[in-house]
């Protein structure tokens with residue numbers, strides 16, 4: 563999600579993030595509430611049209627589902643065993659459409675706008691929810707996914723040179739320690755900037 | 758003026774800083790000393806990120822004990838590792854973070870962010886994910902994110918340690934150009950050579966407090982007779 567934003571000037575890019583999030587929620591609900599394959603196919607078609615409208619190549623839609631194809635495989639197998647292949651296809655169609663729609667949101671919305679959108683959406687709940695904290699937590703997650711994956715990679719390489727790459731504990735301990743140290747420093751940095 | 762009055766700091770039973778009293782008024786103050794001598798701990802006391810075990814620290818008369826928030830507005834802090842202080846995924850958003858905490862509107866944030874990003878040569882990177890920047894660019898971004906809040910003092914804890922020579926020079930120039938009072942913890946003795954005052958820390962105490970030449974000479978001497 564962190565790297566996925568594609569700069570552009572389409573109507574979808576300009577649409578307020580709050581509306582996009584709401585539309586995604588509505589479409590997702592409808593997708594699973596309306597139990598008819600024609601409806602799901604229609605929504606898939608609409609999603610692909612929206613990708614074109616956002617001036618995104620259809621390959622981007624494919625990118626959204628490619629990493630989870632193996633999950634789809636498992637779902638399909640399970641449905642095949644317990645139900646029928648038709649139902650398997652239907653379930654996968656629904657999930658794929660949902661993922662593509664969600665991807666469309668992240669592709670056309672800057673993370674800061676998304677966060678402001680979420681903040682605005684949660685505003686009525688500010689008495690019961692720590693809205694500013696939730697939005698900071700989301701930004702931090704987006705920010706530190708690449709940092710953490712770098713830490714894991716560094717540690718893995720360091721352990722590899724010592725022949726420990728298959729040792730899960732040798733990998734986990736330094737990663738956890740570095741992560742804790744990092745998080746303490748991040749907390750300080752956030753305090754230091756007046757949060 | 759930062760006034761440090763009989764400050765001691767313990768972690769559990771271990772004494773990390775021992776009865777330090779100082780008045781910091783100079784424009785460029787350096788803190789040097791060996792690993793573990795207490796420099797970072799001391800630096801964190803200056804903006805109330807940590808509180809002393811005993812003694813007080815007053816920043817323009819505000820005690821860090823009960824005016825932590827106000828003190829942090831006055832005293833900006835730049836950490837050693839820029840990766841841990843950039844908190845937003847996009848360059849421009851990160852600069853806006855401190856401003857948002859100060860209550861600036863989106864329009865004001867954009868205006869101020871633009872000015873500071875231009876100043877540090879980062880404007881063309883404003884839409885980039887912050888994790889793809891080079892080490893020097895990240896450290897400049899970290900400095901920009903602090904300076905945009907216009908603190909009266911800036912504390913920098915080893916701002917050039919992780920950088921290569923080119924980036925080091927770039928950050929060094931940025932520090933030289935700071936309009937603020939700067940307190941810089943550093944192992945980079947070249948960086949501090951033309952500062953107004955150098956404090957040498959040793960095992961939680963101040964071994965020397967002098968102009969750079971004299972202070973650094975004491976430091977080098979002390980490190981040799983081990």
Ligand SMILES: Nc1ncnc2c1ncn2[C@@H]1O[C@H](COP(=O)(O)OP(=O)(O)OP(=O)(O)O)[C@@H](O)[C@H]1O
Pocket residue numbers: 768773790791792793794795796797798799
């Ligand atoms: N959060 C902490 N908990 C316990 N001990 C700590 C903590 N932070 C620092 N110390 C200890 O305090 C002492 C001083 O550490 P400090 O980080 O201030 O040294 P330093 O002068 O900045 O060293 P360096 O040059 O390595 O950065 C060290 O012995 C360190 O182990």
Ligand SMILES: [Mg+2]
Pocket residue numbers: 796797798914
């Ligand atoms: Mg230190």
